[in-house]
Amino acid sequence: MLALNALTLSHFRSHKLARISLDARPVAIHGLNGAGKTNILEAVSLFSPGRGLRRASAEEMTRRPEALGWKLKGELASLGHVHEVETWSEQGAARVVRIDEKAASQVALGRIGRVLWLVPAMDRLWIEGAEGRRRFLDRMALSFAPDHAEATLVYEKAMRERNRLLKDQVRDAHWYAALERQMAEAGHRIDTVRRETLAQLAAAQADASTAFPTADLELQQSEGEMPATEDDLREALAESRFRDLAAGRSLVGPHRTDLHGVYAAKGVPARDCSTGEQKALLVSLILANARALAQEIGAPPILLLDEVAAHLDANRRAALYDEICALGAQAWMTGTGPELFAELGARAQYLEVSEQDGVSAVDAGFAGS
Structure with missing residues (x-):
């Protein structure tokens, strides 16, 4: 309990x-x-x-x-x-x-x-920016893996320092190497936990007898694919420095991930559903998260x-x-x-x-x- x-x-x-x-x-x-x-x-x-x-x-x-x-x-x-x-x-x-x-x-x-929440400010989750959807996903991920918060803090701190170098137009690779190692290690951990969370939610929805609609969830990148391994992510960050210098910010990593949802029974993207359907999908996901946790740790x-x-x-x-x-x-x-x-x-x-x-x-x- x-x-x-x-x-x-x-x-x-x-x-x-x-x-x-x-x-x-x-x-x-x-x-x-x-x-x-x-x-x-x-x-x-x-x-x-x-x-x-x-x-x-x-x-x-x-x-x-x-x-x-x-x-x-x-x-x-x-x-x-x-x-x-x-x-x-x-x-x-x-x-x-x-x-x-x-x-x-x-x-x-x-x-x-473990504490999960659903508040009125989240009602527009599916139609507003990707940041809110990442935060929603990370809150669910945190319920399964408490260390997820630590990985997120490490990643964000290293990224802020890297972005400062980019804005200052620093081009010496030695300044970037250590920060990119930190971002790659923490970023890969973040992406892994997010994907494991989606798998647990999918299983909990599939096994449930519920009055609420099932949501099919998928991680999407704003550009290309999320690098599959820690080494791949570190290499992608190094290769992206020229583009990142022009943009003044980091363009590769889990901070560029979006959560895409589909109303499974209708095959309709969540962003195109009615407000009532969007709310029902959110309730469904919170309940699925609770069922998955009850299965994993013995209590919702x-x-x-x-x-x-x-x-x-x-x-x-x-x-x-x-x-x-x-x-x-x-x-x-x-x-x-x-x-x-x-x-x-x-x-x-x-x-x-x-x-x-x-x-x-x-x-x-x-x-x-």
């Missing part, structure tokens, strides 16, 4: 202080727009590596006007163990992580917990589904809840009213969030029990 048994938010966004006790059931959060529902989901997303579901800076997460910093504390049940997890930031500094009273890296969070991830119920008809909504409960996932879901979760009944726990004078309050209760 992967679930939060307790969560405390201190000076986080609109929450001055909130203490929430939980069990492993799905969590239905309702309240008016602007009450602070999504802020709770963002807090949970920080129990995984990275900047959370809004990709905000630590300073942006602090409660105003005090701006003292923020702290989150949770009791995380993880595969037979219970961990005390704390993460915080003081006055905009980089966030700190502590697990079981010991300093830890963000990568360590990915080893004890924690799911964060912001305003997902509002975009589904009653039948699809009921089907989503049934699949979540069948998975045994602690899914945190938001909606403006409790009626959006009526099909869940006593299978879920309920939180009502209200706001007054800029301060959010959380009232816990159990519907249908």
Whole structure:
């Protein structure tokens, strides 16, 4: 089981202080727009590596006007163990992580917990830029391979330094060699994990009985093919220096990859599907990711589904809840009213969030029990 048994938010966004006790059931959060529902989901997303579901800076997460910093504390049940997890930031500094009273890296969070999310900002995933699709894929890849985040950071740091040389029109090959070795090693690891992730998603979709459409996924390069090996990538970077100098940036590598999706039953590219179909494909992929993780590690991830119920008809909504409960996932879901979760009944726990004078309050209760 992967679930939060307790969560405390201190000076986080609109929450001055909130203490929430939980069990492993799905969590239905309702309240008016602007009450602070999504802020709770963002807090949970920080129990995984990275900047959370809004990709905000630590300073942006602090409660105003005090701006003292923020702290989150949770009791995380993880595969037979219970961990005390704390993460915080003081006055905009980089966030700190502590697990079981010991300093830890963000990568360590990915080893004890898995968190996936679907938020309204992702609804345009298939029709906007490739960067968002890469980020979506890398979040899924991270759930299978926590070290994927480290490889991504190494690659991006080396690429930034190489791009600086390119913009400065540095032509001495010795300046590039070490950076290109780092990019080739980390880049090949990134590409390998991405492809393994797509294979696991395909298998999970093929084996599923689901009300949501299957998506066929494929990695595509903006130019040519992704080099197959680490040596091939290093050679491709070296050979591309002349073009890269003209462009002022690196034109070869996994940062040029795009995720192409097709609505399998119709053979229609995801970008050409209706908005409802695009949303259904995203839900399908999140569920497939959860099923694949349950198969691999013995438990589904924690799911964060912001305003997902509002975009589904009653039948699809009921089907989503049934699949979540069948998975045994602690899914945190938001909606403006409790009626959006009526099909869940006593299978879920309920939180009502209200706001007054800029301060959010959380009232816990159990519907249908």
